[in-house]
Amino acid sequence: MSLIALLPGDGIGPEVVAEARRVLDALALDLTFEEAPVGGAAYLAQGQPLPPDTLALAKRADAILFGAVGDPQFDALERRLRPEAAILGLRRELGLYANLRPATLTPGLEDASPLKPDIARAIDMIIVRESNGDIYFGEKGHRTGLGGVREGFDLMKYDETEVARIAHVAFGIARRRKRKLCSIDKANVLETSQLWRDVVNEVSGDYDDVELTHMYVDNAAMQMVRNPGQFDVILTGNMFGDILSDEASMCVGSIGMLPSATLSSWRDTLGLYEPIHGSAPDIAGQGKANPCAAILSAAMMLRHSLNMMEAAMRIEGAVAQAIAGGARTPDLGGSLSTNAMGDAILAHL
Amino acid sequence: MSLIALLPGDGIGPEVVAEARRVLDALALDLTFEEAPVGGAAYLAQGQPLPPDTLALAKRADAILFGAVGDPQFDALERRLRPEAAILGLRRELGLYANLRPATLTPGLEDASPLKPDIARAIDMIIVRESNGDIYFGEKGHRTGLGGVREGFDLMKYDETEVARIAHVAFGIARRRKRKLCSIDKANVLETSQLWRDVVNEVSGDYDDVELTHMYVDNAAMQMVRNPGQFDVILTGNMFGDILSDEASMCVGSIGMLPSATLSSWRDTLGLYEPIHGSAPDIAGQGKANPCAAILSAAMMLRHSLNMMEAAMRIEGAVAQAIAGGARTPDLGGSLSTNAMGDAILAHL
Ligand SMILES: CC(C)[C@H](C(=O)O)[C@@H](O)C(=O)O
Numbered sequence: 274m275s276l277i278a279l280l281p282g283d284g285i286g287p288e289v290v291a292e293a294r295r296v297l298d299a300l301a302l303d304l305t306f307e308e309a310p311v312g313g314a315a316y317l318a319q320g321q322p323l324p325p326d327t328l329a330l331a332k333r334a335d336a337i338l339f340g341a342v343g344d345p346q347f348d349a350l351e352r353r354l355r356p357e358a359a360i361l362g363l364r365r366e367l368g369l370y371a372n373l374r375p376a377t378l379t380p381g382l383e384d385a386s387p388l389k390p391d392i393a394r395a396i397d398m399i400i401v402r403e404s405n406g407d408i409y410f411g412e413k414g415h416r417t418g419l420g421g422v423r424e425g426f427d428l429m430k431y432d433e434t435e436v437a438r439i440a441h442v443a444f445g446i447a448r449r450r451k452r453k454l455c456s457i458d459k460a461n462v463l464e465t466s467q468l469w470r471d472v473v474n475e476v477s478g479d480y481d482d483v484e485l486t487h488m489y490v491d492n493a494a495m496q497m498v499r500n501p502g503q504f505d506v507i508l509t510g511n512m513f514g515d516i517l518s519d520e521a522s523m524c525v526g527s528i529g530m531l532p533s534a535t536l537s538s539w540r541d542t543l544g545l546y547e548p549i550h551g552s553a554p555d556i557a558g559q560g561k562a563n564p565c566a567a568i569l570s571a572a573m574m575l576r577h578s579l580n581m582m583e584a585a586m587r588i589e590g591a592v593a594q595a596i597a598g599g600a601r602t603p604d605l606g607g608s609l610s611t612n613a614m615g616d617a618i619l620a621h622l
Numbered sequence: 623m624s625l626i627a628l629l630p631g632d633g634i635g636p637e638v639v640a641e642a643r644r645v646l647d648a649l650a651l652d653l654t655f656e657e658a659p660v661g662g663a664a665y666l667a668q669g670q671p672l673p674p675d676t677l678a679l680a681k682r683a684d685a686i687l688f689g690a691v692g693d694p695q696f697d698a699l700e701r702r703l704r705p706e707a708a709i710l711g712l713r714r715e716l717g718l719y720a721n722l723r724p725a726t727l728t729p730g731l732e733d734a735s736p737l738k739p740d741i742a743r744a745i746d747m748i749i750v751r752e753s754n755g756d757i758y759f760g761e762k763g764h765r766t767g768l769g770g771v772r773e774g775f776d777l778m779k780y781d782e783t784e785v786a787r788i789a790h791v792a793f794g795i796a797r798r799r800k801r802k803l804c805s806i807d808k809a810n811v812l813e814t815s816q817l818w819r820d821v822v823n824e825v826s827g828d829y830d831d832v833e834l835t836h837m838y839v840d841n842a843a844m845q846m847v848r849n850p851g852q853f854d855v856i857l858t859g860n861m862f863g864d865i866l867s868d869e870a871s872m873c874v875g876s877i878g879m880l881p882s883a884t885l886s887s888w889r890d891t892l893g894l895y896e897p898i899h900g901s902a903p904d905i906a907g908q909g910k911a912n913p914c915a916a917i918l919s920a921a922m923m924l925r926h927s928l929n930m931m932e933a934a935m936r937i938e939g940a941v942a943q944a945i946a947g948g949a950r951t952p953d954l955g956g957s958l959s960t961n962a963m964g965d966a967i968l969a970h971l
């Protein structure tokens with residue numbers, strides 16, 4: 274019996290996680306669920322975005338199914354009380370270091386991309402973003418310098434063990450795909466990037482069968498639009514990965530379809546699974562959200578954390594068939610409600 | 623008599639700067655030119671990418687017309703000897719703090735964009751990138767920590783005077799455009815960004831007629847692809863500006879057309895003008911480069927540094943007419959040489 278921590282969070286999080294739960298229930302797997310508040314919802318209920326009981330549940334669970342956090346109503350709070358502190362806290366406390374974001378076009382949704390069809394059709398990549406270090410978790414603060422001038426600072430840093438660890442993940446994934454790995458940094462300006470590049474080159478010695486290239490982040494932001502089909506596996510740090518993975522998902526066109534996994538260094542099979550779309554407060558509670566990304570995140574969870582490959586494939590197949598059959602939520606140009614989209618997928622399970 | 627420092631640099635830099643020079647000569651303005659080596663070319667000739675004489679010329683000049691720097695043959699050198707150190711050195715030594723990058727579609731080139739035509743046609747923005755601070759110029763280095771573990775670090779920082787200075791530039795530009803300013807940061811994670819946001823909000827008090835919004839950089843990287851027409855003036859820091867401005871220029875589709883200006887805090891009218899395309903070593907010396915971006919950079923120079931508005935407009939008009947008349951270098955799908963494109967523009971002056 275595996276324990277799943279359900280952390281629905283804010284905005285459309287609860288709606289889409291509920292559909293993922295329905296799909297998992299329908300498969301009658303050996304799972305048990307426990308739910309806890311997180312993000313703005315937890316702040317409202319308990320005065321903090323990541324309450325100790327929520328964290329304890331996440332640590333105890335075999336896997337975490339996460340919705341989304343964030344709402345502009347909390348923007349004025351200090352950073353540690355904002356909803357985002359919950360996801361950052363989970364990454365830090367659970368050593369969630371490998372954020373995997375596949376960006377692929379779902380057959381039938383080729384037109385959703387803002388890119389020209391020929392360019393969009395070629396997109397099939399996975400971004401491996403380090404998510405436990407970098408400027409996110411370095412020393413940071415405010416200080417008042419000479420003459421009372423306010424200053425803000427954040428330290429970017431990586432050490433070789435952090436880089437090697439995520440590089441191995443990326444090379445391993447590349448091996449199971451087209452064996453092309455592109456590592457993205459800004460080594461012409463940053464010392465952190467120079468170390469990153471050196472260590473990735475060293476690790477590549479263990480993976481002679483994978484072709485490694487390096488690209489500067491500014492160029493990568495261009496190439497992602499010009500010809501995203503050139504990428505197979507992308508390896509990058511936390512900050513650049515945040516930017517590039519969102520850009521990539523928009524190039525695909527339907528962020529309502531894209532799942533993600535974040536693996537832990539803490540216990541091999543532990544992971545956090547979340548749709549990459551955010552909390553979308555503007556459409557929350559209206560049944561307009563696309564549950565596919567959350568449902569596909571549940572499939573990633575079955576595969577990576579629970580070794581339930583067949584169930585994972587059944588879910589992915591059902592989503593593909595529902596889309597192929599014309600099921601569309603508003604973000605995909607249709608009019609199905611969140612729940613009706615869930616039904617369409619359940620019908621194909 | 624105004625003195626123009628010509629710094630052609632590497633790769634296609636010399637070819638495109640030569641065409642810009644021809645155009646300026648044809649206008650018979652009261653200009654005098656002095657040329658100096660920079661980047662890899664300077665390293666080969668004098669052992670350093672920004673020789674003292676080149677820097678002295680840049681300081682003495684009324685404006686700097688820059689080509690491009692960079693060549694993979696120098697990748698293994700230490701950072702301070704690489705071609706890129708020249709442009710970074712110029713920015714630091716001359717206080718070049720306001721990097722202005724217009725991204726607009728040239729009529730006739732609508733199809734060049736990888737974006738769908740309806741989305742691309744709406745692009746008309748200018749990115750105001752701070753270029754004299756941030757993680758580019760903070761403390762940086764390597765160190766070996768406990769147990770001999772290598773670590774690389776770079777400090778991101780801004781103080782309020784730096785932010786206020788660039789914010790005033792951006793608000794001033796917005797006033798002369800559609801009065802919409804979008805400031806981009808990562809205030810949900812970075813203290814530097816929180817200060818940035820606070821100060822931009824404070825400065826906005828002086829510009830009640832400009833509508834200010836804030837956006838996170840990851841969302842901005844998405845919106846740039848989804849709907850770039852929503853942006854009028856973008857204000858952002860050095861690191862995020864590097865990434866977003868390249869992304870924006872690729873969304874336009876023809877980076878061979880886009881100029882840039884970088885203004886100095888050191889002397890009001892001083893500025894460095896450069897095409898945003900790089901040195902493109904793969905096509906260097908073959909007469910394949912598009913000189914339009916360099917020529918339009920010369921026009922920006924006349925406008926911002928030399929107060930020669932009419933001459934600037936004549937150049938811009940001639941480029942527009944040449945393109946409208948079907949003149950196309952290979953990057954635009956045509957077969958004109960660099961020189962022949964220069965001729966086509968000269969014919970319309
Ligand atoms: C909410 C925010 C802190 C987070 C990040 O920047 O990592 C988000 O953008 C993401 O990509 O998961």
Ligand SMILES: CC(C)[C@H](C(=O)O)[C@@H](O)C(=O)O
Binds near residue numbers: 461462491709710864
């Ligand atoms: C060459 C490099 C150091 C430079 C930068 O990162 O600023 C370039 O990418 C640019 O945008 O001018």
